[in-house]
Amino acid sequence: MLTVYLAGQIHDDWRKQFKEKASALELPLTFVGPMENHDRSDNIGEEILGKQPNPVLKDEAASKFNNLRTQVLLNKSDVVIALFGEKYKQWNSAMDAATAIALQKPLILIRPESLHHPLKEISEKAQVTVETMDQALQALAYIFEDN
Incomplete structure (x- = not known):
């Protein structure tokens, strides 16, 4: 069981969507x-x-x-997922991602390609940078794969 911190905007339902997709994949995850x-x-x-x-x-x-x-x-948390989207200013996401980096927590950064430049430093510190929630879920699922 992994505890996943879902950092990012609080103005839409992305966390609900992420949790539902993780549940459908039957991943052993707890979310905070x-x-x-x-x-x-x-x-x-x-x-x-x-x-x-x-x-x-x-x-x-x-x-x-x-x-x-x-x-x-x-x-x-065991891993942090920080979502950055086009619509909202994400100062909290940046702070959470920076804190995760400082705490040496594994970080999965979700951001559209259009935000590559403003997030390049965070992306360099993240273990993985992806563009979609589905890609982040695939990264988590890979952790649990048998050899």
Whole structure:
């Protein structure tokens, strides 16, 4: 059983799709990742610490708890998959990928060819760079193949 951290955008259902495809392949995987409920992620600092005096401090408080979650779950993971797409700015994906690299976690980077240049440094540090979720799943499936 491998624990896979799914890093990347939280504004679409790519994680759900990835988990469904992994389940169909019957891969022995457990998934963890960032808080996918955007409102909860944005408000967790105030939920724990109370109302903050301004939006900057609200964001800073939330980021502390989101960073805690990320650090714990990245440390728990066996492999990290970071998805970068065309539609959203992915600062969190870049941070998670950089953290995975710093923690020496195996990294599978999913990005379209059009993002080759802006992600070239992360791609060089990743164990594998692919363009689709299916390719990332094939990479994971290969880990479990018998000789």
